[in-house]
Amino acid sequence: MIVMLTCLLTACWDDNDPMDATPSADLLRTNEVTLEAEATEGVIPMETNCSWTATTQSDWLTLSTHQGHGIGDLRLTTTHNTWSEERTAIVTLTTQGGIRRNLTIRQLGSDARMQVTPISMTFPALESTSAFTISSNVKWTIRTEQEWLTAFSADSGSGDADITFHCNDNYTVQSRTGKILVEAEGFPIKAEINVMQAAGVLPVVGELQWLNQVELQFTMKCLHVSSMFPITEYGICYAQTAAPTTADQKAATVSDITPLTDVPSQGTFTAILTDLTEGATYHARAYAISPVGTAYGSTLTFDALAMPGNGDNIRPNFIRKKS
Numbered sequence: 001m002i003v004m005l006t007c008l009l010t011a012c013w014d015d016n017d018p019m020d021a022t023p024s025a026d027l028l029r030t031n032e033v034t035l036e037a038e039a040t041e042g043v044i045p046m047e048t049n050c051s052w053t054a055t056t057q058s059d060w061l062t063l064s065t066h067q068g069h070g071i072g073d074l075r076l077t078t079t080h081n082t083w084s085e086e087r088t089a090i091v092t093l094t095t096q097g098g099i100r101r102n103l104t105i106r107q108l109g110s111d112a113r114m115q116v117t118p119i120s121m122t123f124p125a126l127e128s129t130s131a132f133t134i135s136s137n138v139k140w141t142i143r144t145e146q147e148w149l150t151a152f153s154a155d156s157g158s159g160d161a162d163i164t165f166h167c168n169d170n171y172t173v174q175s176r177t178g179k180i181l182v183e184a185e186g187f188p189i190k191a192e193i194n195v196m197q198a199a200g201v202l203p204v205v206g207e208l209q210w211l212n213q214v215e216l217q218f219t220m221k222c223l224h225v226s227s228m229f230p231i232t233e234y235g236i237c238y239a240q241t242a243a244p245t246t247a248d249q250k251a252a253t254v255s256d257i258t259p260l261t262d263v264p265s266q267g268t269f270t271a272i273l274t275d276l277t278e279g280a281t282y283h284a285r286a287y288a289i290s291p292v293g294t295a296y297g298s299t300l301t302f303d304a305l306a307m308p309g310n311g312d313n314i315r316p317n318f319i320r321k322k323s
Contacts, residue, residue, distance in 0.1 A: 058089030116191035146178030203227035205297035222286035226266035238284035
């Protein structure tokens with residue numbers, strides 16, 4: 001695209017005047033030219049009676065002619081302004097006698113655009129890091145009302161960008177949803193990213209197995225415990241009422257969780273039930289607590305009867321009942 005720019009360099013000095021004379025006319029009929037965003041080749045008609053030079057410091061504006069004398073054309077070329085904002089460059093025209101004038105070349109911006117991908121993201125309950133991509137020619141800002149979406153690599157910027165962020169652990173038993181909003185500054189353009197995170201899961205606690213008895217102290221084993229999140233407390237709770245909870249008596253664990261696999265919070269443990277009332281019927285079940293909540297295993301019901309003899313018996317002298 002070639003345009004004729006309506007400005008020109010007029011007479012500098014009368015040929016009969018000395019070199020230090022006052023110029024006979026303005027160097028430029030206009031001081032500013034506006035061009036479209038597309039790449040453009042412009043022509044400035046030059047009409048002088050002296051020599052002149054043209055310079056610019058712009059990286060998007062190129063002068064194909066830098067000097068001349070008399071009648072001629074100053075040609076300039078602009079690259080495509082893909083940015084949404086207009087930009088300016090200065091062409092400095094200097095005559096042989098040292099008169100200098102600036103011509104401002106103003107180039108309009110392209111139509112504003114912004115695209116965000118993906119627009120939908122799904123996360124597990126466990127914390128994770130992910131990213132989305134912004135493709136734009138505008139300035140933008142990022143915001144979210146979800147406190148569990150954190151550590152954005154940037155909350156504002158311009159142009160193209162890859163944004164990383166962090167999705168925190170979901171310690172609730174409900175899935176949760178949220179939005180990340182990317183908004184263009186100065187333009188009615190925005191994009192929403194819909195985020196969904198899976199629900200947290202309570203620990204899984206297995207059944208109890210009787211191991212041995214010394215008088216009214218019973219050692220029991222939980223056959224299985226596993227958890228999505230670290231277990232903060234575990235043991236056996238028991239009471240003379242059905243479905244005991246951690247608010248009732250709790251047996252302190254006598255062994256750490258013995259891993260069944262390479263997963264730390266999965267395995268077995270044992271505990272000793274004490275302070276039992278002889279002859280009373282008890283209900284016991286294993287429990288485990290994680291940040292999601294407390295989970296219980298199945299109930300083992302038994303009558304607390306003392307062992308005969310010196311406690312060396314292999315079998316307990318009490319009645320075990322499965323509830």
